[in-house]
Amino acid sequence: MSLYDKTEHLYTLIHKINRKLRNPKFDSTDQHVLPPITKVQWWILKTVWERKQCTAGYLAKMIGVRPSTMSQMLDRLENADFIVRFTDAADARVRIICLTDKGQNIFHHSESKFVEKLAGPLGYLTPEEQQFLILLMEKLARHFPKQNND
Amino acid sequence: MSLYDKTEHLYTLIHKINRKLRNPKFDSTDQHVLPPITKVQWWILKTVWERKQCTAGYLAKMIGVRPSTMSQMLDRLENADFIVRFTDAADARVRIICLTDKGQNIFHHSESKFVEKLAGPLGYLTPEEQQFLILLMEKLARHFPKQNND
DNA sequence: CTATTTTGTTTAGTATAACTAACTATATTT
DNA sequence: AAATATAGTTAGTTATACTAAACAAAATAG
Numbered sequence: 001m002s003l004y005d006k007t008e009h010l011y012t013l014i015h016k017i018n019r020k021l022r023n024p025k026f027d028s029t030d031q032h033v034l035p036p037i038t039k040v041q042w043w044i045l046k047t048v049w050e051r052k053q054c055t056a057g058y059l060a061k062m063i064g065v066r067p068s069t070m071s072q073m074l075d076r077l078e079n080a081d082f083i084v085r086f087t088d089a090a091d092a093r094v095r096i097i098c099l100t101d102k103g104q105n106i107f108h109h110s111e112s113k114f115v116e117k118l119a120g121p122l123g124y125l126t127p128e129e130q131q132f133l134i135l136l137m138e139k140l141a142r143h144f145p146k147q148n149n150d
Numbered sequence: 151m152s153l154y155d156k157t158e159h160l161y162t163l164i165h166k167i168n169r170k171l172r173n174p175k176f177d178s179t180d181q182h183v184l185p186p187i188t189k190v191q192w193w194i195l196k197t198v199w200e201r202k203q204c205t206a207g208y209l210a211k212m213i214g215v216r217p218s219t220m221s222q223m224l225d226r227l228e229n230a231d232f233i234v235r236f237t238d239a240a241d242a243r244v245r246i247i248c249l250t251d252k253g254q255n256i257f258h259h260s261e262s263k264f265v266e267k268l269a270g271p272l273g274y275l276t277p278e279e280q281q282f283l284i285l286l287m288e289k290l291a292r293h294f295p296k297q298n299n300d
Numbered sequence: 301c302t303a304t305t306t307t308g309t310t311t312a313g314t315a316t317a318a319c320t321a322a323c324t325a326t327a328t329t330t
Numbered sequence: 331a332a333a334t335a336t337a338g339t340t341a342g343t344t345a346t347a348c349t350a351a352a353c354a355a356a357a358t359a360g
Contacts, residue, residue, distance in 0.1 A: 056339095067337070
């Protein structure tokens with residue numbers, strides 16, 4: 001199998017696995033009582049949660065979208081009462097994003113919901129295989145041209 | 151590191167790598183002359199190409215979307231002259247999808263464009279690591295609850 | 301053999317995610 | 331003080347998803 005074929009095969013595998021991990025919002029087999037958030041929304045909440053607070057621009061860089069996209073994503077999250085925005089005292093251009101109580105709540109509840117989808121299949125690998133898979137994926141991720149400083 | 155933490159970490163890695171492989175259409179660093187198609191569109195063309203022809207319903211199952219979603223995706227691809235739809239002679243409800251010459255062309259040209267994004271980073275792994283990564287990803291993919299028969 | 305149900309696809313309406321381009325407001329530099 | 335750069339927002343567009351409702355054709359049931 002040529003390198004190109006290998007690459008294509010792996011590309012296919014990543015694509016397929018990722019689709020299996022997709023938004024529960026768009027997943028009819030998943031009927032939950034919790035207000036549904038999408039994977040990217042969860043990602044934003046996670047990013048804010050990890051730093052307690054951060055700017056809109058930082059979020060855009062971390063998530064890998066344009067500031068305009070982030071602005072509208074934040075509109076939706078603010079509308080849903082998951083985050084609050086306020087102006088930085090030091091620089092009035094900058095908007096500081098924080099989680100509300102509701103936002104923290106939904107984040108923690110959704111987290112398991114998202115990660116669980118992967119937990120089952122991963123359980124079929126031996127601990128050694130799991131460890132090695134993570135190692136290889138880390139190595140792979142490291143070598144992508146980085147646009148966001150992570 | 152607990153199993154949950156491992157799972158979450160892997161989830162993060164898959165998420166990030168997948169975002170790096172995203173639609174060139176939404177990627178400002180990628181300026182191409184070729185008419186841009188999205189990853190999912192490429193996936194649809196690929197699926198049709200592999201069987202020469204198939205039904206709309208089959209495509210929906212393979213891609214993992216509702217028939218209504220597929221119908222609209224096919225509208226766009228048909229509008230762009232990448233596919234043609236015609237009615238099955240044996241069962242007038244069924245729509246057969248085929249690639250046009252233009253569709254085959256764009257598929258082949260886009261394929262490398264998509265796969266290339268992965269080729270670079272994958273090149274940093276040794277051939278053994280590449281092989282093992284594919285093996286582990288295959289094993290992982292196998293154990294997802296299958297909704298589409300692939 | 302008509303009447304009902306199931307199947308395959310489409311249409312309509314909605315929401316999210318992503319983009320570019322143009323704009324506003326504040327900071328920084330010249 | 332004027333010009334430029336930075337941080338975010340707004341407006342407009344496209345693609346991807348969904349549900350619900352419709353439609354036509356095929357399959358089944360009484």
